[in-house]
Amino acid sequence: MSSSIVTKIVEWAKQEQTVKAVILQGSHATNQADRYSDYDLSLFCTEIETFTYNDTWLSAFGNVWICVHEKLCLAQQIVPTRLVIFEDGIKVDFTLFSPDILRTVHCLPPFKILVDKENMLKNVENEAYERDNPSLQQFVRCIKEFWFEAYHVAIALKREDLWNAKFRFEAIDAFLLQMIEWHASALNEGQQILHGGKWMRSWVTPCCWEYIQKISSLPSVSWERLDETMQLFRLLATETAFKWHYLDALDLDFNISHYISSLKL
Numbered sequence: 605m606s607s608s609i610v611t612k613i614v615e616w617a618k619q620e621q622t623v624k625a626v627i628l629q630g631s632h633a634t635n636q637a638d639r640y641s642d643y644d645l646s647l648f649c650t651e652i653e654t655f656t657y658n659d660t661w662l663s664a665f666g667n668v669w670i671c672v673h674e675k676l677c678l679a680q681q682i683v684p685t686r687l688v689i690f691e692d693g694i695k696v697d698f699t700l701f702s703p704d705i706l707r708t709v710h711c712l713p714p715f716k717i718l719v720d721k722e723n724m725l726k727n728v729e730n731e732a733y734e735r736d737n738p739s740l741q742q743f744v745r746c747i748k749e750f751w752f753e754a755y756h757v758a759i760a761l762k763r764e765d766l767w768n769a770k771f772r773f774e775a776i777d778a779f780l781l782q783m784i785e786w787h788a789s790a791l792n793e794g795q796q797i798l799h800g801g802k803w804m805r806s807w808v809t810p811c812c813w814e815y816i817q818k819i820s821s822l823p824s825v826s827w828e829r830l831d832e833t834m835q836l837f838r839l840l841a842t843e844t845a846f847k848w849h850y851l852d853a854l855d856l857d858f859n860i861s862h863y864i865s866s867l868k869l
Contacts, residue, residue, distance in 0.1 A: 609694055610643060610718070612665045617719045622651040624703050626719040633716045636803065642695040646715070648703045648724065655700055656684050667691040679708045737848060738786060744853050746786075747841055750779035751860045757830055758864040769825045773833075780837050784808060787840040790847040812840065827868055834861060 610628070617623040630644035631637040647655070655661055659671050672687040676699070683705075686698040703724055711729040720726075738746070753775040760769035785797050788807050795807050805813050815836040822829040838857060845853045 607643065607694075609665055609690060609696065610645075613645065613696075614718050616664050617647065618721075622649050622654055623719070624648045624650060624721050625717070625725055627712070627715040627717055627725065629713055629715045630697075631798075631802075633714050636798075640693075642697055644697045644699075645718075646699045646701055646712075648701045648706070650703060652684065652700045652702060655686070655698075659686065662686065662688055665690065665696070666694070669693075679705055681705055737789065740850050740852065743786070743845070743848070743850050744856065746779055746782050747853055747856050750776055750783070750837055751857045753779065754830065754834055754864060755860050758867050761825070761827055761830065762867045766825050773825060773829070776833060776837075780833060783837055783840045783844065784812060787812065787844045790844045812836070815839075830864070834864070 614626065617626045625648040627633075627646045628644065629646060631641045632643055649655060659668070662668050662671060667690060669689045669691065671689075674685045674687060676683050676685060678701075681702070684700045686700070687695070688698065689695050706724055706728060709728070714730050717725055753772055757769055757772040757776060760766070760772055781801055784801070784804070787809075788795050788797055791809065792807075797807055798804075804816065808816070815832065819829060819832045819836065822832065834857075838861075842854060845851060
């Protein structure tokens with residue numbers, strides 16, 4: 605591992621008795637990282653409270669600019685995390701697991717083993733990039749939620765209530781991203797789809813990417829952006845519905861989209 609900060613963490617973990625294993629995940633584990641990519645590290649510790657009581661242990665790896673405390677849930681366990689930006693803008697996300705979690709979790713997203721003192725990771729598999737297709741009900745719900753929020757965006761634009769429109773745009777963007785991911789999966793099973801739209805250009809169709817570029821170039825709160833976003837969502841939802849034979853999901857937007865058009869008059 606070329607990064608000096610990861611080298612420091614690995615050497616520290618080897619000396620720290622309560623740390624039994626360290627794995628690297630994310631883009632650095634799949635050789636897709638660039639100079640700005642985070643380091644996603646999972647630490648398997650017998651005494652997690654040693655590292656959650658305070659953040660002084662982080663100073664062993666460099667000067668800390670910001671540390672944010674978050675939690676995630678895995679296998680019905682609350683797992684603490686420390687999201688840290690070190691000097692020079694290097695970001696490391698630490699996830700603090702108890703080794704006991706490996707009794708119920710037998711596969712994890714793609715990872716590289718950096719430390720494994722007791723060979724506890726020998727039976728943990730690298731999880732393939734596979735996504736379950738949504739049910740028809742989930743698919744329809746996403747479409748309904750998108751158009752519900754699009755209605756509110758249009759109302760806010762009509763009122764010139766720009767902050768509320770911005771808030772509502774964030775909601776439709778979330779549903780658009782979900783449909784973009786489903787569309788990519790439908791057209792190419794097994795396609796590696798990165799979290800949060802990361803490196804989207806590499807896994808969406810050229811047509812979809814052309815729309816994304818156009819939408820991104822428009823004012824963030826505008827009728828033009830709403831129109832382009834609705835067009836893209838409708839296109840992706842229609843193609844995905846045909847691919848998955850979810851034809852009952854078609855034309856759900858007919859009344860709402862016509863009403864939105866009337867508001868611009």
